[in-house]
Amino acid sequence: METFWKKSGDDEESDSRNARGAIIPSGSLPTITTTITTTAIEGNSALAPRQTATETACNNSPALCDRSYANVTHMGAHGSAFLRDASTNDSIAGNQHFNATAALDAGLRLLQVQVHHSSSSDDDDGGAAAAASSVLELCHTACWLLDAGPLSDWLARIRAWMDDHPDEVVTLLIVNSDGASAAEFGAVFEDAGIDGYGYAPSTTTSEWPTLRDMIAANKRLVTFIAPLTTTTPPDTATHPYLLSEFDHVFETAYEVTAPTSETGFNCTVDRPSSSLSAQAAISEAGFLPLLNHFAYRRLAADVLIPDVDGAAAVNSPADGVVGALGRHAQICSEEWGGVAPTFVLVDFWEQGPSVDTADAMNAVVAPVGRVNSTAASTSTTGDDNDGSTGDDDTGAGTGTGTGGSTASILYLPVLLADPGASPTQHRRTKVVAMAASHYTTVATPERCYADFCLIPVGTAHASVAEEVAEVQKLLKASGLTYTMHSAGTTVEGSWDDVMKVIGQAHSVVHAKGVVRVQSSMRVGTRTDKKQTAQDKVKRVEDLLAKDSS
Incomplete structure (x- = not known):
């Protein structure tokens, strides 16, 4: 039986310029020309073309060039900066074995991170006082738990990767834990030199351009922030490429501890709060669906850690196995009226490998310019700071049983510093x-x-x-x-x-x-x-x- 994958809002009769694209049946890919011209781009005043160029692929495939941004499934790394590797002593709080640029090399095009004010992530109040005296830091829940360094440094590495890969469209999803303003984020993006790549839609409901159009205009970075705090008057006018996530995207549930249960992964709207069904949110409100597909282990009633032991099964592209990514995506597509997820977030992305599911949804059979994820899993990638080797540790949680029903989990943080050392x-x-x-x-x-x-x-x-x-x-x-x-x-x-x-x-x-x-x-x-x-x-x-x- 032939499977038809359709992205949000697709019309069967739409042409290659339509932001929603057309239904693409497996094995029936459209003919793609390989020359970008400098003619005007219809229906999208937010983009202006750059010089004529010849390309071989967009996001690793010629088949995706004339699809709209909304008509492509973008596989993503959840907590992309928070590593479980030698650089973090195999932190059990880490979501990934390999850093963000390794994920991009392997074909992922969505990177999610969490940001705090460096002076407030361990403080009860945070707020404006903290913002005035701090930098935006990549921290997992709190900076004492897992700190991946300044956001500006991480963005600079993403910019360098995009500089070297001019035919790729990248999406960032930033969890704004301390409510930093658009102006704060804008300053960091400018400092990193990545703001010039930012794509700014004309309205929240505007049609999305094709990947080819975004590449031609060199507006290849889509950035969603949740929540996005603005000033009065709004500072988003100064930084229009910073998009409030829940004006454009809805997410499925994300705290799953029983992935093999029939109710473990679902397809309903979890955020933002809405009375609309998922299908209505897509077809009536124009939301782009994001599928959260990662599992946690519960160490205590209120202590969850990423489930590294089950990552291979959870990220499997198999469409007949309960809890597998392939099945979750297929079921949601059916529930959403044939619309496949625009975004997918996974932990330990090389397991599965997760990108196989994105290829199936995108009807991509021969990706080009991609580092095989199996090779990536044995390469020296480390974190985004020191390039140490990533170990596939599957036993960090072993032997940490509570030893009795009255037991609780304690946290005792200390700083380990070698005499004379001056760590960052x-x-x-x-x-x-x-x-x-x-x-x-x-x-x-x-x-x-x-x-x-x-x-x-x-x-x-x-x-x-x-x-x-x-x-x-x-x-x-x-x-x-x-x-x-x-x-x-x-x-x-x-x-x-x-x-x-x-x-x-x-x-x-x-x-x-x-x-x-x-x-x-x-x-x-x-x-x-x-x-x-x-x-x-x-x-x-x-x-x-x-x-x-």
């Missing part, structure tokens, strides 16, 4: 981590990970201040350099010395029946607004003074 800012924020296989045992250095410490312990009988005070006593006795502040305690020292203190701290907090040493060893909770930061630190100091008197 985002390296300084990284933490040493380890996991105890049972809450009655002392953790050992062999159980360490890069970004946080999973320490299961018993039922609580002590306040958070008492927890921190006990750890402070150990640090003082250790002779290591440490600084207590409202956001936590920073510890500096050699690997062995730091690991020894963590082991001792684990023994002490377990002996006192403490349930948690919170992510940054804060005193109080995020919702406790009656205590100031100084109050919290003073409470610990008072306990220490009382104990020594």
Whole structure:
């Protein structure tokens, strides 16, 4: 049986200039000319053509050149900057084994990241005060957890890749965690030199150009930001290429922990909140559908990590296997009236490999200019900073069981710095981590990970201040350099010395029946607004003074 894939809003009679394109049956590709002319581009005043040029492919295939942007499935790397490789000590918080430019080389054309103000990701308030004194940083949930460096540096690497690949259209999806303004993002894009590639549609409902037209005009970068905060008057007029995601795109659900369940991955509109069905959002409101297809492992009630062990099955192009990417895409296309997803986000993209599903949806049978994802999985790619080798670690979560129904997950961040070393800012924020296989045992250095410490312990009988005070006593006795502040305690020292203190701290907090040493060893909770930061630190100091008197 022949499968017909149709993208959002397609009309069967539309021609190659129609932004929505036509239904493309498998094995029946249109004839493509290979010369771009300098004639005017009809129906899209946002684009102006550049010089005549000859091309062999658009986004790795001549078959895609005369498809509209909305009529192409763009495979994407979820958390593309947050790596689980040697550069992060195989962080169990990482979403990818290989960096963003490696993903682009392998054929992915959508890169998703999360951005915080560097001074506020570990602070309860953030806001304008933080924005005034910080940079936009690529951080996974919080900068203490996984920090991939400044957004400007990452964008500069994407720009360099686009400079070297003039026939490729790239899409960015930025999660704006701290509500940075369009002006802030615009300044960073300009600093990175990538703003010139930005495509700006005339309206939120305008027809999308073909890839060929975008390449001809050299407006090859589409950037969605969620949420996008604007000023009064709107600063989006100054940076029209920065698009509010949920004015254009809807997403399916994204916190899936049971991918093989029939209800694990679905096709309904999860964001933005809407009374419209997915099919109506596409056909009536002109939304582009984004398929979230990545799974999590649940370590505790509120602790989820990317499921690296199941990535190969989850990213499989098989269309007959529950939980597989191929099946999810096929089912959604059927539910959406024959419209395939415009965007797909996956973790550990080389598994599957995920790009095979995009090729099937795009009816691409012979991609060109692409680095085979199998080759990429054995190459030296590292992170976007130091090029270290990416290891396919499938056991980072092994042996981290809670050891009992009363156990909880603890986070104990420290800073590991070699004497005399001067790490970069985002390296300084990284933490040493380890996991105890049972809450009655002392953790050992062999159980360490890069970004946080999973320490299961018993039922609580002590306040958070008492927890921190006990750890402070150990640090003082250790002779290591440490600084207590409202956001936590920073510890500096050699690997062995730091690991020894963590082991001792684990023994002490377990002996006192403490349930948690919170992510940054804060005193109080995020919702406790009656205590100031100084109050919290003073409470610990008072306990220490009382104990020594």
